[in-house]
Amino acid sequence: MTDIECNGARPHLLLLNWRDTSHPEGGGSERYLERMAEGLASRGYRVTMHCAAHDQAPADEWRRGVRIRRRGNRLTVYLRGLQAVLRTRPDVIVDVQNGIPFFSRLVARCPVHVLVHHVHREQWQPVLGERLGRIGWWIESRLAPRIYRGCRYLTVSLSTRDELVRLGVAPERITVIEPGVDPAPATHAEPDEDPVLAVVGRLVPHKRVEHAIDVLARLAEQWPKLRLEVVGQGWWAENLRRHAQLRGVEDRVTLHGWVEEQDKHEILARSALHLCPSVKEGWGISIMEAAGHGVPSIAYRAAGGVTDSIVHDETGLLAEDFEDLVECVATLLRDGELRATMGAAGRARARKLGWERGIAAFERAISRGYLVP
Structure with a gap:
């Protein structure tokens, strides 16, 4: 047949x-x-x-x-x-x-x-x-x-x-x-004056949201008002709360859990960067959703499909290891012009992916x- x-x-x-x-x-x-x-x-x-x-x-x-x-x-x-x-x-x-x-x-x-x-x-x-x-x-x-x-x-x-x-x-x-990727809906949010890192995904071990918390802790002294907002639910949530406490950044980490679709986009729209520290992704739809709001993403090169959804050095960055992840985040937080250029390239690419x-x-x-x- x-x-x-x-x-x-x-x-x-x-x-x-x-x-x-x-x-x-x-x-x-x-x-x-x-x-x-x-x-x-x-x-x-x-x-x-x-x-x-x-x-x-x-x-x-x-x-x-x-x-x-x-x-x-x-x-x-x-x-x-x-x-x-x-x-x-x-x-x-x-x-x-x-x-x-x-x-x-x-x-x-x-x-x-x-x-x-x-x-x-x-x-x-x-x-x-x-x-x-x-x-x-x-x-x-x-x-x-x-x-x-x-x-x-x-x-x-x-x-x-x-x-x-x-x-x-x-x-x-x-x-x-x-x-x-659906066209990014209109939002009321503007990029926050105090930089926000966003993570969108299920709260399970292989998503490694702990790495985003660790990045926040490492950069806390350089950016005293840096925050992390996590959108998603899952059985690993309590472990993430404890991890934030151990790293001393629990007051800077918000675990939103499940949110309405519009609320998710409001969070992305006010973020400076979107992090995807997962062990493995087939593609990373959240990466393209962030791109729709002009927000660059950073992920691990070894995570598979993110090398297709992120165009390295154009719409975001691919890190080699955790130390490189920290440096990638620091680089884009320091360089607002580069961040804006990557955001514009990501937005243009997202518009083509219907x-x-x-x-x-x-x-x-x-x-x-x-x-x-």
């Missing part, structure tokens, strides 16, 4: 993902998938998203033309996903591999596309410990590529594509579809079936 075949009916697309954006731990990767889903629904596809259940949303919901079915917990969602494949018999499946895929290829009778935001090599052991971490990495790096051999892969950055190639996925089976371009590319990609039988 090389194309979606649906006997004249609207093609049915089944998306298998462990979370959706309403989930307390939902983030940029979930937003990416949902924007693609909504775009395809508007183009005539019947779109069903299967994801884990949680207490902040109903089991069944329709959202912008997409049917969302929430079943199972963080573990059983995978079994329930296989049941959804068998029950609904879709025309095409997008199996989202957040470290662990749904193994839908084992039961599917239609084309399966694997969506990988980033490879989790560096995250397994810090999250699960050495033994379970090795098992997780073996599944991701050895077992999954074997099971999905012949399937097409979708990813969000050239960096992740290169990592997948190193895992044995043939380059011709991989399609890169970068995320879009979602429609990505949705069209996503549709073209999923309309093709297996590369080999």
